[in-house]
Amino acid sequence: MLIPSLAGLVGGTVLPLLGAVPDGAIMLFSGLGDIDDAQESLSVGVGALAGSTIMLLTIPWFLSVYSGRVSIISKNGGKTLNYHGKPKLTPKLTDGTGVQATTTIKHGATIMILTIVPFLLIQIPASVIGRSDEAELAAKERWFAFVAFFICITGFVLYLYVQVKISHTGEDTDKRTAIMKRLILSGEISISAALSDTVSIEARRMDNENKQKNQNYYSSMEEYFEQENPSNFRIPSAVKDLLHEILRELFSKYDLDHSNDLDRVETSTLLMDLNEHVSNDELEKTFKRYDSDNDGVINYDEFVSALYGIMMSRYHRKNINNLENSLVDSEGRPINNDEVVDEQSEEEDMPDDFAHLSPDEQKKAILRRSIFLLGVGTTMVLVFSDPMVDVMKEVAVRTNIPSFYVSFILAPLASNASEVIASIYYASKKTRKTITVSLSALEGAASMNNTFCLAILMGLIYFRGLAWEYTAETIAIVVVQIIVGSMVLRSDIITTFQASIILLLFPLSIMFIAIMKALGFD
Template sequence: MGAAIASGFIPPGSLLGCEEGPPAFAGGEPEVTCLAPSFSSDWIWGMVQCLTLLLVYAYVLFTASNMLSEGSELLLLVPSLANLVGSIVLPILGAVPDGAIMLFSGLGPGAQEQLSVGVGALAGSTIMLLTIPWGLCIIVGAVGLGKDGVANYSIKKSKGMGASEFLEKKMGGGYGQGVSPGRSISVNAKIMLATALIYLVIQGPALPWSDVKATDEVNKEIAKVEQTWSLIGLCLGIGGFCIYLVLMVYLADDDDEVRQEKVDNAIKKEVDKGSAKILTIITPMILKWKAEAKDAKAEVLLSNQDQINRFRKVLEPHFSKYDIDGDNSISADELPLLLKDLGAQDVTKSKVKEMMEKFDTDRSGDLDKKETAAFVLMYVLESGETATAADPEVPVPPPAPVKNLLLSIIGLGPKKDSAPVVQELEAPEAEEEEEEEDEAEMPEEFAHLTPDEQQRGILKQSFTMMGLGTVLILIFSDPMVDVLNNVGQRVGVPGFYVSFILAPLASNASELIASITYAKKKTKKTITVGLSALEGAACMNNTFCLSIFMGLIYFKGLAWKFTAETLAILIVQVFVGSIAMFTTMTKTMAYFILALFPLSIILIAWLEANGID
């Protein structure tokens, strides 16, 4: 541990149950010897102290990882950055916590011994993400299979059908249950397996030494043999990392629905938390929609049914914020709250009444979700919010022909009897599940800001969170490595196993939670998003994180002597990657995948017990 950082942390070797002796060499860290596991008070209380440090550091790293994740997700709300963030920023920042632990495990005195902690974090992260969350995603995201063995996502929720009845219908079919993700999962699996081959570059020359007991002399000899190969591995890892990012940009354009699901989920989170107004999201969405149109004429723009469907989908999850009484409709008393968030000024009862009469096409006295979506779209375009966000009081209604076209698109064209009509917008998903969200109020400090100002605020908040998260990770990763190593010494277990199990809980918890949250929605798109994030994390470990080890081996003269661990990583990736290429993954496959995590630990322990490092 560097002197500048070490002075601010408690050395775990100085706690009860361990003693610090003189360093093995000048300038080195103190040699630590710990009591064997027992029921003595020194061992028990020393272990409690050490685990307390571990929990504190793990909590800080977990919080910092979430700050990186949430900060980068905020950038998804900036249309000009959304493609870049989803394809490049999120994967890189997701690998930062693991990469920091791995980097610090190979720095400073005693690096060869502590390198096993970094390898444990690498193996634990890769194997855990490809087993536990992957299996759970299949289980919680499973729906009924059709006769063709493919997940049936086409079941619709009819009016009056309760949530439990709909779920039972969706899970039925009599042909088993499973998930059928998009094509990108199979493509990503092939990329993951290709990047995994980089392990063989360093493992090949290390294989003849796998059954030789490690000593200082042996490690020096291995380091000499592996130095050139580690440089090759470093170059391949960096090259693979760059190629992977380029492929992600390409695949993001090819599979825009998956990327858009991430963007929409980020929008949902921020509006729910009160960090952004709906108008803040709608304005750049429509501006980007106009900018990307090949033909910028409004007539052509407003005929894009896909964009209109997405507009409705973005609004629907926030319906409950304005549906105060929870009756799945917006009443005349609730409509002013929505109008306020849309930037309306001086909302009068007569204006509310006029709007209700125009958009309440079924004459129920309230606006349902479809009518509300049509109202918001029409209001924003008529009021000119997208053109004059800085001056929302100046209405800029569209020309009459454009207005008539819009009316026909969203079903507001007058009938012969002049009664307004709303036709249903085509559903963006085959299924329409009722979503209930907690009501969120806009904080006072943001309520007066224009959409442009809120966009700048989003950028500032995003970079602040990512910067602070990165600093915390860099500060706490080094002491985390020391504590993991010390826990292993106290319980008489190699630091590898401790970091294999515990390190991923701190650094990868956000990926685990996010993937399962997506899968629970039980749609083809969301299961694809959840599983692709796990594959992406594995690819980053195979390239970005493995490159860190290759650099440590080359520049620090360390030895890669981790045959058992490498074998377990490759076996898990081959099995899960092969399963990912199936069109459908069943619950039976999920249980097998879950079993791979404990089986991998058993395999490593068995190989090491039989003399294989």
């Protein structure tokens, strides 16, 4: 997500898939080995699936709503959320606070409910077949499992396609903007790097409009952004929208005296925290140009223009020494006469913190490190999943607790901790955008479990001849998703009280499964 041009691929495809890999690996290894042993071990995989899905939709769901809640206020005869108030939250009863059920969250709930269909495709025939020995049951369920497997794979591919398409059409801008803000403020990336793709597209457009393709052109463009009257150049809407999304809240935070203006000290502090290192001389030049009324402060619009000017002048300054790599053809595509990049010097000087690097260098370094870490992490998950299945089976034996319940509790803690922490982090910002990121991520994780992870179980049943004997678990998974999805779809506000009810579904699910098994439903 540090590279905007790859945000659709990463956010819509890579991250959901990697989030499902730990659970999927546990399920896969639970069904391997000797056939008799695999049938017994499969309950570990089913427990991981049920525990992961139900846990994500209950405990972190409640914590996200609780962390992101704001006061519900009466307005124009109806109820609305106090996202623009100061403070946003005042002490009230739980039914007096809540979060916005945005369109994106509602879409996620709809997709989640639709993806439970494969559970029904295997469970309904299994219930109709009734009790029989495992071999006979497996033989009768085999082709139903194949149909469910095919539907899961199809649903998985369609889900990824929809997510990538949404990303490319900009419908997940809120998610990317929230991630950008977090990374910028944590010092992991500069705002120039975060917006480098958008800025470079605009710069190439301006380059293409100019007829002089020579070094003097780039020098003049640098001077243009450093000397021209700010009112004479236009900030492209794509860049302006991103700057507004990132800067609006930050500007108020750094406006210490609440004057709706920033003085030199406040401006310098904000620029430093955006990882834009500006010298005192540059700061003086900036104020001289953008402080239109010469009162020693700049307002919000002036600050946005100033930051845009700083980014563009630096972009063109860099291109003075890289002219050949910056030429464009008649359609605005870069003409690269020399693809050679001095990677050796980049690697030698590469620090842990990329903030001081140029935008292009940051992107290359981030891409390399991301691919490496994703590869290492995925490999570690696959390596340790098989031993983890054995550990959970051994814990079950030593505690005399069925392996299903052990995996129901332990597997989600091991595989979904990062998703829980991330969701709570975003929700705590108390904005519509961040609560959308938080809750839609949890819904997406459930949808991945319903497609990618369930496909693994259905594949094991079909290809290995195992039996599906998990009526209670299936009912619990389906019912929890329907309840959560229905609560989201029926109202534009998710109250803290409703989230508390959802939280109770986790222990109730365990009780329900235990009672159903005691009654012999499996």
